[in-house]
Amino acid sequence: MKTKRYILLSLSLLLVFAFALTACGQKPTEETKPAATEETKPVETEATAGTFLERAYAGEFKGTAVTMTGPFTDEDAVKFDNSVKAFEDATGIDIQYEGTKEFEATISVRVEAGDAPDIVDFPQPGLLKTFVNQGKVVDVSTFLPQSSFDNYNQSWWDMATMDSPTGSIVAGVWQRFNAKSQVWYPKDDFDAAGYQVPETWDDLVALSDQIAADGDKPWCVGIESGAATGWPATDWMEDIMLRTTSLDNYDKWTTGDLPFSSPEVKNALSLLTTLWDDKYVYGGREAIVTTFFGDAPTPMFDEPPKCWLHKQGNFITSFFPAGVQAGVDYDFFYFPPIDTQYGKPYLVAGDIMAMFNDRPEVRAVMEFFTTGASVKEWLAAGGALSPHKDASLDWYGDDVERGIAALVAQSTAVRFDGSDLMPGEVGAGSFWKAMTDYFSGSIDMDTALSEIDASWPH
Amino acid sequence: MSKKPKSAKTKSKLGSLLVNGILLLIVLLWTIPTIGVFVSSFRDPFDIQTSGWWSVFPHKEWVKIDEFKPADDLDRDSVMKIAGVSGTFAEFRAGILKPDGEKVTWVGNKRLGMIQIQEKKWVTRTKFTLDNYDKVLSGKKYVIKTSSGATKEFQGDNFSGALLNSLTVAIPATVIPILIAAFAAYGFAWMQFPGRRILFVLIVALLVVPLQVALVPILKDYVKLDLNGTFLAVWLAHTGFGLPLATYLLFNYISGLPRDILESAFIDGASHFTIFMRLILPLSVPALASFAIFQFLWVWNDYLVALVFIGAKPDVQVFTMRLAEIVGSRGNDWHLLTAGAFVSMVLPLIVFFSLQRYFVRGLLAGSVKG
Amino acid sequence: MKSVPDAKEKPTNILEWLISNLAGLFISVAMPIITFGVLIIVFKWLRATTPNTMTEKVLVSLVAIVWGVGGALILYLISNKVVEQLPPKWVKLLQPFIFVGPAVVILLWYLALPAARTFWISLFNRDGTQFVGLSNYVAVFTERDMLEAFRNNVLWIIFGASLSVIAGLIISVLADRSKFENLAKSLIFLPMAISMVGAGVIWNFIYEVKDVADPQIGLLNAIMVLFGGKPQAWTALNQPWNNLFLIVILIWMQTGYAMVIFSAAIKGIPEELIEASRVDGANELQIFFRIMIPYIMGTIITVSTTVIIFTLKIFDVVWVMTGGQFGTHVIATQFYRQAFTNQNKGFASAIAIVLLIAVVPVMIYNLKQFSGKEAF
Structure with a gap:
């Protein structure tokens, strides 16, 4: 009896399955997976004339897809999609970008498991370096035409060259960058109060004193950023380092050859400490570590302003309250030189695009990123600067960003964000943490600096 | 009940008052944070950032009744006399009380500041809006300047697609592990076999394995099986990651069932399989329901597993990814987060309410002797 | 057959x-x-x-x-x-x-x-190219960051795990005798349903700190200011006590879990048993300690085991609220940092294994319970 019942039961369940299958199987199931998961075909060398970009524009890769991932989401992803749209329309290549908040985790897992997307946008070269060391990244110099190389200052290519198991390779191309050596101020109120834009460090300190004497706090500072709390402080440190010591020392510092406990770094931190003082900072020194970096400039736009100066990369304009106008409500000035013998350097950071799967259409997209056209729409929309020589200053959406781009071009030296160049333990770890602990008052300067030195991986 | 003496009745009345009172207090304590966000989700973004959510209730606050520019020739560095009161700049900045209850405050710095006369008045900030919900549900709008100089509007993805994806992920990923775990729990509880102890310990130990360590090997296998990027991949992953808890919880419940029930069933000649299907499963409904709730919640609120195994493409994106995107690269869109938090809570609550009725007393009533 | x-x-x-x-x-x-x-x-x-x-x-x-x-x-x-x-x-x-x-x-x-x-x-170096024996484990137990994480995890277990279990038990017992059982349980359960991102924002409205001169939007600081105090950065300063403010969030979220399971177990206590002891003149407290607790002991162990393990693994509360800054790192956030930010696979793996070892006492206790069970 019971056996019969079981057979009946299983048969009826099987029937359900068969039914479900036929019901759903009606629709032909086309293979909609992107070509990425297919076998990577070896790229035929010089089968057709022209660079990969030219071949793409000739329609050779029509119907293919290139997968991309990176840390930017939200409005930035919209801006990115908009800037590659013309390329997609012209070539028929579908660039599928997915941004994620857990970028570091997902990219590590996917690369290690052999499921890497075609192109990855790295906001810091440090993480990319790990993958290059493991030999997971395609050398872009093997296929990029000379015109791509000519479109950048050599220093960009130097920063993209990394060590792989097969020797030095060019690990990626720079699509856009962020300039950091500028101070923002509320222009209308600033002018109305009769303050002057400072040209030197002494002017800057005098201006700070003046604003303090007038009853306000001059500086808006906030370095809270979740797990990354402390990073704005590292930008300050780097800018001061560039202005108080030689470029050579700066480079040594980023590679670990100049320790944090050296007099140069100590001097920079002391200078920063004099400025990040209770009398200068809105909310007092304690507020520095607890204020979200994106909220920090907000009191500058209160009517009347509660603080007057804010040093931050050009991306910060997208955090400004809605409706404030560039050139009217706010403007910027160059973070003044401290010791004039070191010239007028500019601190930058940027996004490097690295390639993990070698297919002709991926090569075409990479080559596209070496042209100014790949960021043209983004420049118009604001929030990004172009490292390409063929990008025109006219493309910028507002005078402020155009002004920054021009200043970077005129600077005596361009240096990359030091913490981004340091190994993750330091540049995305102990450096942030030590700055946070130091400014929150839980450790003193010597302890902070020696803890960073101790964390440097061997 | 009616037979009870009167004193006991009043005593029990007092007891129930006490019980309800304490319960009310705890519930209130637990709910205040949520109420705050619920109120905030209907407030204007600017209000959210500049005043506490409790200011929607009537309260007294200083209100500006007059404002004027201080005389230019006023010496701001000494004691000044303004609007009938005198004091230093610092004192005016903090506000000086007039005898009639009004307050004279210097707003701004010495150069640009204004004098405000303020009075304490009853205020209720009741500027409510449904905008936050609208933005969350129908997608953010981005107005972006293009190279032609014109501005163009982009409509962000809406929530409904992501909610559907989340459901598609969550329901199978909740249902599938339950059955497997129930079988295993019964096996551990009531069947004798070699390796029983060691396997059970293994399951408890696996509870603590951080699932991040499993991501790389599993994804490697998925790449070989060509499973990555499919819903199936996520269902199986959630099944794997949810099984230790499911097995452990169900084991606790099933092993706690009275031994006599099973014994009498065995005497009647039932097999393990029959007992499991006919007796154990129906009796375990409360435990199955409670595990179903938890597993559904975890899957529903998961971000990392879905991200690694199906990715963030708009057509497969689950809602936690949308929520994270809404927070934005800026991380300060609190007004959208508040609304998003409530939208995302609706389904788990429906699941909770619909399964809550299975937590009933007396399932065992008929089967326990004496 | x-x-x-x-x-x-x-x-x-x-x-x-x-x-x-x-x-x-x-x-x-x-x-x-x-x-x-x-x-x-x-x-x-x-x-x-x-x-x-x-x-x-x-x-x-x-x-x-x-x-x-x-x-x-x-x-x-x-x-x-x-x-x-x-x-x-x-x-x-x-x-x-x-x-x-x-x-x-x-x-x-x-x-x-x-x-x-x-x-x-975990026996290899950061990128798996060199066998290093147990040196990763030595690092796990000697680095200052790790020791801080261990200390914090102990705090989380002592306060977070125990209070969630106790609160869950008390609430489920109270709710069982209340007319508003379903409403009360639903409201306690509510926090569980909120995603961590949402919970982060909810607690920001409690802990947020603004300048003294500005209106506070965090409830706790508004109360501080109302009573003439100075606004505090609850989760950032006053280390290590700031950890307690994070632990409160866990208790808030996890109590619902304990409550649901206890509730199901309490429903399984035969009504006759309680009635009988009531007739014998036992008061409510005696019933709670002499009848209820022993009857649901198995459930208490289960809930405690799982809650302790969840707490041991605690990650997202810390990650969302402070990212491990201000001395709030726990073992799981350190693991995440080593594995993904620092790309130090060997070290990260050693942390994960230490987590596994930490659960051994809990396992032994469970095994004792398990051995007492007789199968067919």
């Missing part, structure tokens, strides 16, 4: 035996094959399908549920049937594995093997 033929009988009349057992033979050979075939076809179909429209998605998830649950059920059914054809001795030996087998296989694949692999990696 079908009688299994004697072993002696078998060789004498194979044909007869075969005919009489045709049904059994069919079940043991054909059914599994057909079932596997169907399951694999559906598997392939599920793998190849990317549903796009609403109806397709609903349909595909339905098929998936039927495939998963139905498939599991059929597999159990059939393999059980097959085993039951065998001599009783074999049935007794093999049947348990049909019950626990699938779960064990899945767990091996998804968790046990990765854990073993993690142990292997």
Whole structure:
């Protein structure tokens, strides 16, 4: 009896399955997976004339897809999609970008498991370096035409060259960058109060004193950023380092050859400490570590302003309250030189695009990123600067960003964000943490600096 | 009940008052944070950032009744006399009380500041809006300047697609592990076999394995099986990651069932399989329901597993990814987060309410002797 | 039930035996094959399908549920049937594995093997190129950051785990005797339903700190200011006590879990038992301690075990609120940082293994309980 019942039961369940299958199987199931998961075909060398970009524009890769991932989401992803749209329309290549908040985790897992997307946008070269060391990244110099190389200052290519198991390779191309050596101020109120834009460090300190004497706090500072709390402080440190010591020392510092406990770094931190003082900072020194970096400039736009100066990369304009106008409500000035013998350097950071799967259409997209056209729409929309020589200053959406781009071009030296160049333990770890602990008052300067030195991986 | 003496009745009345009172207090304590966000989700973004959510209730606050520019020739560095009161700049900045209850405050710095006369008045900030919900549900709008100089509007993805994806992920990923775990729990509880102890310990130990360590090997296998990027991949992953808890919880419940029930069933000649299907499963409904709730919640609120195994493409994106995107690269869109938090809570609550009725007393009533 | 033929009988009349057992033979050979075939076809179909429209998605998830649950059920059914054809001795030996087998296989694949692999990696350097023995473990127990994380995890267990369990127990007992049981339980459960991102924002409205001169938008600081105090950065300063403010969030979220399970267990206490002791004159407190607690002891152990393990693994509360800054790192956030930010695979793996070892006492306790159980 019971056996019969079981057979009946299983048969009826099987029937359900068969039914479900036929019901759903009606629709032909086309293979909609992107070509990425297919076998990577070896790229035929010089089968057709022209660079990969030219071949793409000739329609050779029509119907293919290139997968991309990176840390930017939200409005930035919209801006990115908009800037590659013309390329997609012209070539028929579908660039599928997915941004994620857990970028570091997902990219590590996917690369290690052999499921890497075609192109990855790295906001810091440090993480990319790990993958290059493991030999997971395609050398872009093997296929990029000379015109791509000519479109950048050599220093960009130097920063993209990394060590792989097969020797030095060019690990990626720079699509856009962020300039950091500028101070923002509320222009209308600033002018109305009769303050002057400072040209030197002494002017800057005098201006700070003046604003303090007038009853306000001059500086808006906030370095809270979740797990990354402390990073704005590292930008300050780097800018001061560039202005108080030689470029050579700066480079040594980023590679670990100049320790944090050296007099140069100590001097920079002391200078920063004099400025990040209770009398200068809105909310007092304690507020520095607890204020979200994106909220920090907000009191500058209160009517009347509660603080007057804010040093931050050009991306910060997208955090400004809605409706404030560039050139009217706010403007910027160059973070003044401290010791004039070191010239007028500019601190930058940027996004490097690295390639993990070698297919002709991926090569075409990479080559596209070496042209100014790949960021043209983004420049118009604001929030990004172009490292390409063929990008025109006219493309910028507002005078402020155009002004920054021009200043970077005129600077005596361009240096990359030091913490981004340091190994993750330091540049995305102990450096942030030590700055946070130091400014929150839980450790003193010597302890902070020696803890960073101790964390440097061997 | 009616037979009870009167004193006991009043005593029990007092007891129930006490019980309800304490319960009310705890519930209130637990709910205040949520109420705050619920109120905030209907407030204007600017209000959210500049005043506490409790200011929607009537309260007294200083209100500006007059404002004027201080005389230019006023010496701001000494004691000044303004609007009938005198004091230093610092004192005016903090506000000086007039005898009639009004307050004279210097707003701004010495150069640009204004004098405000303020009075304490009853205020209720009741500027409510449904905008936050609208933005969350129908997608953010981005107005972006293009190279032609014109501005163009982009409509962000809406929530409904992501909610559907989340459901598609969550329901199978909740249902599938339950059955497997129930079988295993019964096996551990009531069947004798070699390796029983060691396997059970293994399951408890696996509870603590951080699932991040499993991501790389599993994804490697998925790449070989060509499973990555499919819903199936996520269902199986959630099944794997949810099984230790499911097995452990169900084991606790099933092993706690009275031994006599099973014994009498065995005497009647039932097999393990029959007992499991006919007796154990129906009796375990409360435990199955409670595990179903938890597993559904975890899957529903998961971000990392879905991200690694199906990715963030708009057509497969689950809602936690949308929520994270809404927070934005800026991380300060609190007004959208508040609304998003409530939208995302609706389904788990429906699941909770619909399964809550299975937590009933007396399932065992008929089967326990004496 | 079908009688299994004697072993002696078998060789004498194979044909007869075969005919009489045709049904059994069919079940043991054909059914599994057909079932596997169907399951694999559906598997392939599920793998190849990317549903796009609403109806397709609903349909595909339905098929998936039927495939998963139905498939599991059929597999159990059939393999059980097959085993039951065998001599009783074999049935007794093999049947348990049909019950626990699938779960064990899945767990091996998804968790046990990765854990073993993690142990292997933990013996190597950061990128797995050099065997370093136990030096990663030495680092785990000597680095200042790690020691801080251990200290914090102890705080989390002492305060977070115990208070969640106690609060869950008290609430479920109170709710059981209240008329508003469902409402109260729903409200306590509410925080569980909120995603961590949402919970982060909720607690920002409690802990947020603004300048003294500005209106406070965090409730706690508004209360501070109301009573003339100075606004505090609750989660950032006053280390290590700032950890307690993070732990409160965990208690808030986790109590619902404990409550739901306790509630189900309390419903299982026979009403007669409580009535009887009430008639004997026991007061409510005595009933709670003498009747209820012993009766649901097994559940208390289960809930405590899981809550302790959740707390040991605590990650997202810290990650969302402070990111581990201000001395709030815990073991899991350190693991994440080492694995992904620092790309130090060896170190990260060692942390994960230490987490596994930390749970050993809990396991031993559970094993004791387990040994007391007698099976059939």
